Amino acid sequence: MNQLFNYDNPIMQFISKIFDLIILNLFFLLFSIPIVTMGASLSALYYVCLKLLRGEEPYIWQNFFKAFRQNLKQATVVWVLLLLAFALLGMDFYIINSQDTALFAVLRVLLWVVLGALFSISLYIFPVISHFICSTKQSFKNAAYMAIGFLPYTAVMLAISGVLLYLCTVSSKLFAMVIIISGICGHSVIAFTFCIFFDRIFRKYEPK
Incomplete structure (x- = not known):
């Protein structure tokens, strides 16, 4: 019985990890409430998730707030830029979908390609901001390079995101x-899962 409640027990470690992710998810939601701060909240979420994955067992609150504060300005600028870009794409889709010609059909395909590229960059950029010190312009470049350079990982993360979006449209239940x-824990669990890929990618660029 004592071994069951021993922290070194795999079951206890799993329960502890789930509890950490629930707490982390709560912080992410709270700091995302103003909407405009969601970028900084995402960067902090990935910062802590990567530490959890690497077994550094961070103090959740201290590390989340530290990353949120340090990346607030840059992550907020990036978040606003992404929102504007997605909004413009949404307007383009609205205009093109109202037309029914071969030319607009080609443009619709091109828009989907642009949307996929932009979404791929958005998957990488906040983890990049949370892990590396670089300018906003360089962050976009690094995110784009990683999204293309590690295409299999990008495809898996896009597939997971696509399935989740699809489930939201299937039924109200x-x-x-x-x-x-x-x-409860969805955002932190997804971020933790994605960090499995980011950990492998980032190690290639970290100092030896």
Whole structure:
């Protein structure tokens, strides 16, 4: 019985990890409430998740707030720029979908390619900001390079994101379930899962 509650027990370590992710998810949601700060909150989320994955066992609150404060300005600028870019793409889709010609059909395909590229960059850029010290311009370049250079990882993360978005559109029950799980631990679990890929990628650029 004592071994069951021993912290070195794999079961206890798993339970502890889940608890950490629940707490981390709560911090992410709270710091994302103003919406405009969601970029900084995302960078802090990935910062802590990578530490958890590497077994550094950080103090969740201290490390989350540290990363949030340090990356607030840069991550907020990036977040706003991405929101504007997605908004412009949304307007383009609205205009093109109202037309029914061969030319607009080609433009629609091109827009989907641009959307996929932009979404791929958005998957990488906040983890990049949280892990490396570089300018905003360089962060975009690094995120784009990694998204292309590690295409299999990018494809898997895009597929996971696509499945989650699809589940939200299947039925109201599934949508409600996704929202509930997201409110408990969904965001941190997804970030932790993605950090499995980011850990392998980032190690290639870290000083030996």
